[in-house]
Amino acid sequence: MRGRAAALALALLATGLPVAAQTVSGCAFEDRNGNGVREADEPSVPGVPVELFGTRDASGAYDQTIATGADGAFSFSPGNGCYLLLPGDPPGWRFSGARSDSFPEGTAGYSFPVGRPRFAKLDGGIASLKAGLLRFSSMGDSIAWNWNSCFYTSSFWYSKQIQARLQCVAPAASVTLDQAAVKGEHTDDLLVDDADDLNNVFRVVEAQPRYVAISMIGNDLLGVDPSGTPTQDQINRAVAEVLDSRQNLQEAISALVSEIPGADVALNSLYDNLAYDCYSGSSSTFHRQWLPIVDRILRDLAWGQARRVSINEVAAEFAHEDQAGSCFGFDGMICRDLFQTDNIHPNNNGYTILREKLWEADGGVSLGSKDALSRTSIAADFGFLRRVRRLLPTAWETSGGAAVTDPEAALDDGDGGAATAIALGIGTEELRLSGFPDWYDEDRIVRAIAGVRYRTAGTVQDDFYRMEASVTGQFRPPAGHAYTPTDWNYYTPIVGGGGPGQPPENPDYSQARVLARPNVATYREVSATLTKNPTLPSGASDYEWPPVHQDDLSSAAVRVVSAPVAGTAGNDLYRVELDAAWIDLYGWEAPRPPEAADLRIERLPDGTIEASFEALPGAARYNLYVGSLSTLLAGQYDHGSAAPAGPFCAAPVVDAGDGRLKIALAPAAQPSADSYWLVTGHVDDVESPAGARSDGTEIDRSQSVCR
Amino acid sequence: MGVGTWRGVALAALVGWPVATMSAAGPVEGTFLLVEQRYGNGDWNLASRDEPLRIEFRREGGVVAGRVWAGGDSSAASRWPAFANDAGLLPVEDVSVKEDASTGEVIARYRVRPSPTDDLVLEISESYRLVESGQALVGEMTVRFFVEGADRGGFALHRRFERER
Numbered sequence: 041m042r043g044r045a046a047a048l049a050l051a052l053l054a055t056g057l058p059v060a061a062q063t064v065s066g067c068a069f070e071d072r073n074g075n076g077v078r079e080a081d082e083p084s085v086p087g088v089p090v091e092l093f094g095t096r097d098a099s100g101a102y103d104q105t106i107a108t109g110a111d112g113a114f115s116f117s118p119g120n121g122c123y124l125l126l127p128g129d130p131p132g133w134r135f136s137g138a139r140s141d142s143f144p145e146g147t148a149g150y151s152f153p154v155g156r157p158r159f160a161k162l163d164g165g166i167a168s169l170k171a172g173l174l175r176f177s178s179m180g181d182s183i184a185w186n187w188n189s190c191f192y193t194s195s196f197w198y199s200k201q202i203q204a205r206l207q208c209v210a211p212a213a214s215v216t217l218d219q220a221a222v223k224g225e226h227t228d229d230l231l232v233d234d235a236d237d238l239n240n241v242f243r244v245v246e247a248q249p250r251y252v253a254i255s256m257i258g259n260d261l262l263g264v265d266p267s268g269t270p271t272q273d274q275i276n277r278a279v280a281e282v283l284d285s286r287q288n289l290q291e292a293i294s295a296l297v298s299e300i301p302g303a304d305v306a307l308n309s310l311y312d313n314l315a316y317d318c319y320s321g322s323s324s325t326f327h328r329q330w331l332p333i334v335d336r337i338l339r340d341l342a343w344g345q346a347r348r349v350s351i352n353e354v355a356a357e358f359a360h361e362d363q364a365g366s367c368f369g370f371d372g373m374i375c376r377d378l379f380q381t382d383n384i385h386p387n388n389n390g391y392t393i394l395r396e397k398l399w400e401a402d403g404g405v406s407l408g409s410k411d412a413l414s415r416t417s418i419a420a421d422f423g424f425l426r427r428v429r430r431l432l433p434t435a436w437e438t439s440g441g442a443a444v445t446d447p448e449a450a451l452d453d454g455d456g457g458a459a460t461a462i463a464l465g466i467g468t469e470e471l472r473l474s475g476f477p478d479w480y481d482e483d484r485i486v487r488a489i490a491g492v493r494y495r496t497a498g499t500v501q502d503d504f505y506r507m508e509a510s511v512t513g514q515f516r517p518p519a520g521h522a523y524t525p526t527d528w529n530y531y532t533p534i535v536g537g538g539g540p541g542q543p544p545e546n547p548d549y550s551q552a553r554v555l556a557r558p559n560v561a562t563y564r565e566v567s568a569t570l571t572k573n574p575t576l577p578s579g580a581s582d583y584e585w586p587p588v589h590q591d592d593l594s595s596a597a598v599r600v601v602s603a604p605v606a607g608t609a610g611n612d613l614y615r616v617e618l619d620a621a622w623i624d625l626y627g628w629e630a631p632r633p634p635e636a637a638d639l640r641i642e643r644l645p646d647g648t649i650e651a652s653f654e655a656l657p658g659a660a661r662y663n664l665y666v667g668s669l670s671t672l673l674a675g676q677y678d679h680g681s682a683a684p685a686g687p688f689c690a691a692p693v694v695d696a697g698d699g700r701l702k703i704a705l706a707p708a709a710q711p712s713a714d715s716y717w718l719v720t721g722h723v724d725d726v727e728s729p730a731g732a733r734s735d736g737t738e739i740d741r742s743q744s745v746c747r
Numbered sequence: 748m749g750v751g752t753w754r755g756v757a758l759a760a761l762v763g764w765p766v767a768t769m770s771a772a773g774p775v776e777g778t779f780l781l782v783e784q785r786y787g788n789g790d791w792n793l794a795s796r797d798e799p800l801r802i803e804f805r806r807e808g809g810v811v812a813g814r815v816w817a818g819g820d821s822s823a824a825s826r827w828p829a830f831a832n833d834a835g836l837l838p839v840e841d842v843s844v845k846e847d848a849s850t851g852e853v854i855a856r857y858r859v860r861p862s863p864t865d866d867l868v869l870e871i872s873e874s875y876r877l878v879e880s881g882q883a884l885v886g887e888m889t890v891r892f893f894v895e896g897a898d899r900g901g902f903a904l905h906r907r908f909e910r911e912r
Contacts, residue, residue, distance in 0.1 A: 181900075187892075190832045191861040195894070223892055223900035237899065263788030324791075378817050378831035380784060380800050381888065381904060383793040387833075 063417045064092055064405050065115035066159075068108045068127060071423025072628055074486045076139035076158070078421050084112025085424055088130055092116045093166045094123030094209040097408060120408025120416060122208035124169070126161050127422045134626060135161065136423035136486075137343055138353060138401060142360040153392040153412055155357040159420040160350040161403035162304040168250040169210035175249040176203055177218040179230065179239055183308065184221030184255035186391055188375035189382035195219065198395035199253070205404055218249060226260045226548050227288035233554040241292050241557060245299040252296055253398060255308035257385070258334070260285045260548070267324045272522050278326060279523040280543035286337050287533040294535065294566045295557045297345045306350035306401050307342045308394065309335055328361055329525045332583060333574065344489045344569030350401040357393050358386075362581035425626040428483050431593065432622055435475035436460075440468035440602070447471070450618045453493075457563065459617035461497070464505050466604040466612075473621050474513065478593035479741045482726045486627035488588040490598055491567030492534055493621075498614030500558035502606035505616050506536030509623070511572050511588060513597040525583070529573045535566050536603050563619055570596070570623060587627075590747065596623060633659065633723040635731055638700075641717055649710060651717055652702035656728060659721035663746035664688040664703045665730065669714035679718055679730070680743035685711035689746035720744060775811060775846070775853045775877055778803040779884045779908030787903055794906075802827060802875075802884070802908055804853065811846050811853055828855040828873055837861060852876040852886075868893045875908070884908040 068088040069078045091105040097120045108114045108127075129135055138158035143150050150156065168174040178184045178199040186197040194200070196219045207215045220238035222229065233242045244252060260281045266274040289307070296305050335355050342351035361367045373390035375382040386394065396412055405418050436447045443463040450460035450473060462471045490509035508515060508531045515531040517523075536556060549555065572592070574583035588596075598621040637654045644650060651664060666686045667679030679687065688703070696702040703719065718730045718739070727746065730739040781800035784793045794800070798817045803824070805812060813827030828844070830837050842857040852874055859869040870893060875886035884907070891901035 182902075185892075185899075190834075191837065192832075194862050194865040195867050219894075224902045225900060237897075259787075262786055263790075265790055267790045267792070375833065376795065376798075377833045378835065379815060379829065380781065380793070380795050380798075380817065381830070381890070383784070383795065384786065 062119050062407055063115055063117050064123065064125060064407070064420070065113070065417070066420040066422065067112040067114065068422050068424060069112050070628065071136035071425055072484070072486065074136050074423070074425060074626075075141065076137050076423050077141055078423065082423070084108070084110065085130060085133070086110045086112055088112075088114075088422075088424070089128040090114045091126045091128075091166060092118060092123050092405070093126070093169070094118070094121055094405075095211060096121035097410075118407070120410070121406075122205055122410050123405045123407070124162060124166050124206075124209050125159070125403040125405050125420060126163070126166050129163075130424065133424040133426050134348060136425045137339065137348075137351060140339060140353060140356070142356045144357065144359045151413060153389060154396050155393065157418070157420065158353045158356070158397065158400050159403060159422070160306075160352075160401040161422070162251065162350070163347070164250060164302045164304050165206070165402060167302075169206065169213045169215075172213050174206060174210075174213060174215045174251060175218065175247065176206070176215065176251045176253070177220050177238065177244055177247065177249040178253050178255070179244065180221040180253075180255040180308070181225045181257055181259055182221075182223040182385060183257045183394070184253070185219075185223050187223050188385035188387060188391070189377040190375040190387050192388035193391065196221075198391050198398065201395050202253075202398055202402070202404075205399060205406065205410075206402075208406075208410065209404075218244075218247065220244065221255070224259060227256065227285045227292070228260075228548040228552070228555060230254070230292040231288060231555040231557075232549055232552045234552075241295045241299070244296060245557075248300055249303060251304045251306075252300070253306045253308065254289075254293070255394070255398075258285075260288075265324075266326045270324075270326050275326065276521075276523050277545055278330070279528055280545060282330065282334055282337070283528070284543045284548075285334075286341060287536070289338070289341055290533045290568055291536060291556060293341065293345060293349055294568075297347045297349065298564045298566060299557070304350070304402075305345070305347075306352065306398065307338060308352045308398065309338055309354040328363065331355075331361075332363075333525060333528075336574070336583070336585060340569035340571050343487065344567055346491065346565045346567045352394075352397040352401045354394060354397050357397060358390070363576060363583070364579070364581040366581060425486055426628060427624050427626050428485075428629050429480055429625045430622050431476045431625065432620070433473035433475050433598065434477070435473070437472050437474075439470045439472070441465070442469035442471055442602075444471055450621060453620040453622060457619055459495075459619045461615045461617050462505075462600050463615050464503075464600070464602040464612075466503050466607050466609055467602060470599055470601040471618070472513075472597050472599040474595075474597040476593040476596050476623055477742065478590045479744060479747065480625075481590055481747055482630045482632050483590065483625050484627045484630055485587045485589065485625050488570040488626070489567045489624040490532055490534060490570040490596075491565060491622050491624065492598065492600075493563050493565045493619040494535070494560065494600075495563050495617050495619075496558065496560045496614050497617055499612075500614050501611045502608050503602070503604040503612045504536060504556055504558050505600060506603040507534040507566070507598065507600050508532060508536070509534060509568065509570050509596065509598045511570060511592045511596050513595045515597075515599065526573050526576055529571055532568050532570050534568045534598070559614075567624075588623075588625075593623070598623075630724055630726050632726050633657075633721060633728040635729050636662070636719045636721050639717065639719055647707035647710075649705045650702045651705070651719055652696045652700050653719045655699055655701050656721040656723060658723045659728075660723070660725075661690040662693050662701065662703065662719060662721045663727070663744075664691045664705070665718040665720070665743070665746075666711050667716050667718070667743075668711070669716055672716045677740045677743045679716070680740075680745045684713060684715060685709060687746055720746070722746075773877055773881050774806070774851055775804045775875060775884065776806060777910050778912040780911050781906060782909050783905070783907035785905045787905075793904075801911070811844070813853070828857050828871070830857070830859045830869075830871065832861070850876055866894045875906075882910045884910070 068085040070083045088108040138160040143156040203217045222239045264278045342349040375387040449458040510531045639653045665679035671678040693701040814824040815827045816824035839857040844855045854874040856872045870891045888904040892899045
């Protein structure tokens, strides 16, 4: 039904006929693959509050909130005007993000200057406008500045356009713009504590804007991006900059999110037009291979913040270049001035696209004459991902001489704020937390977020600390490692930027005074999307990004580690106080099968023991666990990896008749002491419960090791 | 942008031109084709193959004078230094052109106010010198951005021209 409505609207638009409906409609759905696009098998999410707030051309203010229906749909009929559309996150859910498919110019359905709509939302924007004040800070480099050598427009043109649109939404409010960006700067500059401009988190945090947009082109790569067929040394150097940029942006954005309560933050893709400039034939192996990775890094970086940050899929609107050699360039969007002093920045059409993408990322809706295409109906779908589980570490260890007090406190997120204190020095002091539960096999993980809640005591002077997560527990590659597109992602930065002198082989801003916000007086939550290396199946056009899997969790770790910069002994008398660390799993849950019922044990004359039980419908395999009776009588279980016999995973079963199956255990395989026995089965790779205690609570799932 | 405007600017610049002297690589004279243009230390060559840029230096009364054009039609050349967007030339102001007597390097400095509605002022310098063989011209174009007098960043283009004549 919705598909037909969308097709009708598109047809009317294409033929230039007026659309009388003047509607803002869409749906909320469970985005089970996290791509922002609703697929046929993705369920609706009813009951999501959706607010449309703005000003009608004909009759002034408009502010309505409705809940999505049973089919997830919502629809407003406000008339032409300018609005912000805001679906609330249902409790326990998180907006999955704007659609992330590629529809470049020339693709069917693409209409300059808007392209495929990629709606995100400002979570606090409407509230700020209602309060009468929205201060908007435009940070970044030449892309935020709106620079090009074609000079069609004034500086900060598209930010001023967004400012004007926000003002249109709420004419009575004051909407101001900080023109903070500085051309030519790297991501490091966002972390430099200086007073020359507003293009750093220190000054922006002081200014406390309600909306911060960071737009960057990728100057970090400017001096190191190899052309032609690069050497491994060139690749390693460039990848070091990519990873440094990720760390810098994680630090900058997480500081903005945590230090400006309630403010909305948006990140314009750090796109690199050289990557997609394929008309000229200058596209290089490095750009083709690595720029899609950079784009994905940025999407993950935005999504994993403690408060989700909007990401604008600018590159997708400009072009698409894949790993199979296909290329849809966007040469027509680049400023080619007469004397060729540019050849790198968007022209006015390119910046118009940026304007539209930023507006869509705000949840901005213009109907009628105020819309770039004079549309009078807009459809915007919003996908959501549910947090299915928060995993806490169960183990800790120190290394490098780290002094730690109350280490168990960091393993407990319900201890009222009790913290593990870590005194870090100028060496390799480290506290590592691991042992994340890996047995919740019904969880279908789409994304995972690693987070910490911490503060510092004392003052950090010139030697800092870092927090990071790793899926494998190996936080850095071995020395001399050769980075490849499918082997580079060894850690996820959470806290602690690249810092002065990073990366060591190509330091940016080595003379800068401070490149981080190290002193944190009160508890601060910071998080980041936990990611793995991409894969590239043979012949595939695009990378695949495998989500974190249960199997990864047993090796995953979060660590707090010294990050000495100056190496000055004795003057950094501070402690990092870690209240908790966690991994949040977002996705959905497959149904768990019931217990294997009516277990009966029988010893045969030849000493064989048969365990028979009722077959589980749909079970593909069964497991037999054997534990020590003495352990059970002590109130514990030991049928897992420390079992007195077995465990017998995927044990051979035979038909016992009457819908029953049996597993036979020969004398040699049986335990030598009194024991308890359990049988489980797997349905769609989800293991059935091992049973319940007498009080009804489920038997320790960590013991079910046949995964 | 009319012809008269840049002539007026160039006239002011002529006052500051020194008499040319020889450098080790010889005076900057001849016609050169832009073959390399890179941002900063970047590895990417951004020189256009479709509309190649040419710059020509010659002696006029003992001082160096230049002109620049894109594409093959030299009749469309503009007096150097010049700045343009893709719609045409922009006025250049406060032009100074010098020739370093010891190195033979030619240096132009000028300002551009790209938008009448904006406070942005570009401070630009271009410097070129011959390589030892005399067969190429190398140099740098730096563009700094000023808003209400405050430096708001910039960029540098590294250029290499090869001699045509």
